Amino acid sequence: xxxxxxxxxxxxxxxxxxxxxxxxxxxxxxxxxxxxxxxxxxxxxxxxxxxxxxxxxxxxxxxxxxxxxxxxxxxxxxxxxxxxxxxxxxxxxxxxxxxxxxxxxxxxxxxxxxxxxxxxxxxxxxxxxxxxxxxxxxxxxxxxxxxxxxxxxxxxxxxxxxxxxxxxxxxxxxxxxxxxxxxxxxxxxxxxxxxxxxxxxxxxxxxxxxxxxxxxxxxxxxxxxxxxxxxxxxxxxxxxxxxxxxxxxxxxxxxxxxxxxxxxxxxxxxxxxxxxxxxxxxxxxxxxxxxxxxxxxxxxxxxxxxxxxxxxxxxxxxxxxxxxxxxxxxxxxxxxxxxxxxxxxxxxxxxxxxxxxxxxxxxxxxxxxxxxxxxxxxxxxxxxxxxxxxxxxxxxxxxxxxxxxxxxxxxxxxxxxxxxxxxxxxxxxxxxxxxxxxxxxxxxxxxxxxxxxxxxxxxxxxxxxxxxxxxxxxxxxxxxxxxxxxxxxxxxxxxxxxxxxxxxxxxxxxxxxxxxxxxxxxxxxxxxxxxxxxxxxxxxxxxxxxxxxxxxxxxxxxxxxxxxxxxxxxxxxxxxxxxxxxxxxxxxxxxxx
Amino acid sequence: xxxxxxxxxxxxxxxxxxxxxxxxxxxxxxxxxxxxxxxxxxxxxxxxxxxxxxxxxxxxxxxxxxxxxxxxxxxxxxxxxxxxxxxxxxxxxxxxxxxxxxxxxxxxxxxxxxxxxxxxxxxxxxxxxxxxxxxxxxxxxxxxxxxxxxxxxxxxxxxxxxxxxxxxxxxxxxxxxxxxxxxxxxxxx
Numbered sequence: 001x002x003x004x005x006x007x008x009x010x011x012x013x014x015x016x017x018x019x020x021x022x023x024x025x026x027x028x029x030x031x032x033x034x035x036x037x038x039x040x041x042x043x044x045x046x047x048x049x050x051x052x053x054x055x056x057x058x059x060x061x062x063x064x065x066x067x068x069x070x071x072x073x074x075x076x077x078x079x080x081x082x083x084x085x086x087x088x089x090x091x092x093x094x095x096x097x098x099x100x101x102x103x104x105x106x107x108x109x110x111x112x113x114x115x116x117x118x119x120x121x122x123x124x125x126x127x128x129x130x131x132x133x134x135x136x137x138x139x140x141x142x143x144x145x146x147x148x149x150x151x152x153x154x155x156x157x158x159x160x161x162x163x164x165x166x167x168x169x170x171x172x173x174x175x176x177x178x179x180x181x182x183x184x185x186x187x188x189x190x191x192x193x194x195x196x197x198x199x200x201x202x203x204x205x206x207x208x209x210x211x212x213x214x215x216x217x218x219x220x221x222x223x224x225x226x227x228x229x230x231x232x233x234x235x236x237x238x239x240x241x242x243x244x245x246x247x248x249x250x251x252x253x254x255x256x257x258x259x260x261x262x263x264x265x266x267x268x269x270x271x272x273x274x275x276x277x278x279x280x281x282x283x284x285x286x287x288x289x290x291x292x293x294x295x296x297x298x299x300x301x302x303x304x305x306x307x308x309x310x311x312x313x314x315x316x317x318x319x320x321x322x323x324x325x326x327x328x329x330x331x332x333x334x335x336x337x338x339x340x341x342x343x344x345x346x347x348x349x350x351x352x353x354x355x356x357x358x359x360x361x362x363x364x365x366x367x368x369x370x371x372x373x374x375x376x377x378x379x380x381x382x383x384x385x386x387x388x389x390x391x392x393x394x395x396x397x398x399x400x401x402x403x404x405x406x407x408x409x410x411x412x413x414x415x416x417x418x419x420x421x422x423x424x425x426x427x428x429x430x431x432x433x434x435x436x437x438x439x440x441x442x443x444x445x446x447x448x449x450x451x452x453x454x455x456x457x458x459x460x461x462x463x464x465x466x467x468x469x470x471x472x473x474x475x476x477x478x479x480x481x482x483x484x485x486x487x488x489x490x491x492x493x494x495x496x497x498x499x500x501x502x503x504x505x506x507x508x509x510x511x512x513x514x515x516x517x518x519x520x521x522x523x524x525x526x527x528x529x530x531x532x533x534x535x536x537x538x539x540x541x542x543x544x545x546x547x548x549x550x551x552x553x554x555x556x557x558x559x560x561x562x563x564x565x566x567x568x569x570x571x572x573x574x575x576x577x578x579x580x581x582x583x584x585x586x587x588x589x590x591x592x593x
Numbered sequence: 594x595x596x597x598x599x600x601x602x603x604x605x606x607x608x609x610x611x612x613x614x615x616x617x618x619x620x621x622x623x624x625x626x627x628x629x630x631x632x633x634x635x636x637x638x639x640x641x642x643x644x645x646x647x648x649x650x651x652x653x654x655x656x657x658x659x660x661x662x663x664x665x666x667x668x669x670x671x672x673x674x675x676x677x678x679x680x681x682x683x684x685x686x687x688x689x690x691x692x693x694x695x696x697x698x699x700x701x702x703x704x705x706x707x708x709x710x711x712x713x714x715x716x717x718x719x720x721x722x723x724x725x726x727x728x729x730x731x732x733x734x735x736x737x738x739x740x741x742x743x744x745x746x747x748x749x750x751x752x753x754x755x756x757x758x759x760x761x762x763x764x765x766x767x768x769x770x771x772x773x774x775x776x777x778x779x780x781x782x
């Protein structure tokens with residue numbers, strides 16, 4: 001075949017994407033990527049969703065990826081297109097979300113010349129991606145795309161960026177199908193070491209006060225991991241808690257589930273972690289939101305840590321039994337070894353441990369008081385509870401995304417999940433503005449599902465422009481704003497730690513969200529009193545269009561329980577009655593975020 | 594209540610005794626793709642690890658693989674973390690801490706310029722002979738010595754030359770290799 005007969009780089013790119021099973025791209029055009037957009041125009045198998053800001057394209061791809069288990073794909077132009085995508089890339093890196101981001105670049109002969117819309121994209125994104133590439137030769141293009149998808153989804157998933165100079169997109173290029181050969185250097189181990197599994201089972205069988213602590217790794221390992229986890233928890237009778245990222249892997253309503261752990265975790269989850277004698281961590285990373293003061297974290301326990309990423313093991317907390325492997329394979333191996341091991345489990349000790357846990361549970365640390373009288377101000381927790389209960393009544397498949405802050409924690413505490421991949425939130429990076437575009441990506445992947453962005457009035461403004469995208473593609477995403485007219489979590493910390501000096505945390509000059517929804521061709525509604533709430537939620541769910549529901553909630557409500565900065569799991573603040581405990585926060589604690 | 598006392602000089606997390614630091618020599622075989630060195634250096638800078646010495650050069654005929662030798666220091670936990678972080682980089686084929694896995698050789702080369710006259714000039718030559726440094730450039734006022742050896746040997750030589758006209762030092766950083774039959778195999782791990 002002569003060069004003249006070969007397809008262009010842009011056509012090769014789309015062919016490689018098709019071969020990788022890509023159905024949707026979230027993107028925004030620009031000069032450097034015009035050849036790709038031209039190729040997109042001339043085909044029908046890959047759908048392009050036009051966002052209104054490149055950051056939103058990445059969050060949408062994250063929502064798509066997290067709700068399907070597939071790789072999310074982003075296409076943006078050079079320079080500002082790429083730099084706008086950086087926040088999304090770091091978000092995906094921190095939360096281990098598989099994303100492939102294609103960026104345009106000035107033609108190779110202009111690279112380094114400060115050309116129009118040139119940025120050193122691979123330089124800027126090196127610390128924002130799992131791996132990135134600058135394609136300098138047409139013959140490398142197809143291979144690089146295939147490799148990027150492999151890297152994004154293998155091992156600990158993450159974002160991979162391919163920078164594509166415009167001349168490479170125009171020049172004819174040879175097509176290469178994905179190779180069946182293993183990657184030359186990147187071959188993450190997925191199969192756990194049987195000796196370590198045996199050792200873990202020995203510790204777990206001998207445990208008197210065990211706990212299973214799961215994280216986002218279980219979600220990333222697919223339905224098989226959640227199924228094996230469920231079977232293991234039920235077989236062993238052990239208590240199970242989860243990080244923010246792991247919610248849904250184990251059903252929230254199950255009595256063996258203790259709720260989320262960590263800074264805003266339940267009293268029973270945190271005390272169980274603190275008092276356990278054997279801890280099994282599956283796919284979580286001992287994040288500082290989870291551990292509290294690190295030298296007081298679960299001081300008396302033997303720790304088993306299974307993670308696909310060896311660098312997560314022994315990073316923050318020294319562990320006794322490290323296991324490198326895929327969470328599904330680890331859970332299945334643990335289950336098999338549990339049955340094979342002849343030792344009897346100490347069921348009496350476990351029963352005593354459950355009595356202790358039930359006593360902690362009786363504290364009812366997520367309690368709140370909602371005044372039921374008509375017109376009474378809505379408690380944010382009540383709003384989430386009702387949202388959960390009403391959506392459950394409908395029986396519809398429901399996906400929840402969030403922004404970042406108090407509403408996010410209340411959603412994690414009060415909305416129950418019984419399946420993986422139904423909960424999309426920015427955990428590691430804590431990106432305000434994540435939820436609306438992420439919901440967009442979820443709705444694209446699940447057109448008939450109920451997709452709700454639980455939001456705050458401050459966060460939602462960070463990517464509010466995506467309401468236009470919802471309108472364009474008729475995506476009936478529901479934006480459920482807990483409007484307390486404050487950057488609530490900032491306000492809470494200022495109240496607890498900075499003497500109530502609410503520096504710049506008041507949401508001044510808010511838009512009228514009802515009118516805003518209408519301006520974006522959606523439906524706006526508002527609940528100001530508790531008697532409006534159920535009606536607004538039901539209406540919102542029933543409408544097959546984008547909706548903003550402005551739920552005006554108690555401005556002063558704080559998110560409890562809380563482990564104050566620098567404190568240990570057994571030093572929780574349960575509510576306003578314990579707020580004076582923050583007086584003992586040291587300078588060390590104050591330094592933490 | 595305002596507190597007028599100056600902040601304590603002690604580090605913020607002073608409750609625990611600082612764990613002992615050690616030095617580690619790590620060799621990394623990488624794909625010779627653009628940006629791989631930046632990725633390795635960025636890892637160290639971004640996570641606050643030390644780089645005491647760094648060398649990099651292509652080590653195969655086709656120029657497709659490079660070897661990076663890094664001398665770093667930290668607590669055992671930090672060094673284990675550095676190794677795990679290096680090992681998970683996509684372009685890394687193989688990584689080994691030579692200083693941990695058995696006997697190894699570590700060498701660097703220094704070129705040292707001395708500008709002096711009279712007795713100092715003679716003394717510099719005597720020292721060079723004692724250290725088996727070669728004279729690779731000479732003028733009536735100066736010498737450039739070339740010395741190969743372990744880091745400490747180079748340090749000692751340079752220190753001795755300091756009072757007698759040391760003018761400039763250029764060092765390569767450490768290249769390291771295991772003794773015996775062990776190799777940093779090209780085979781993927």
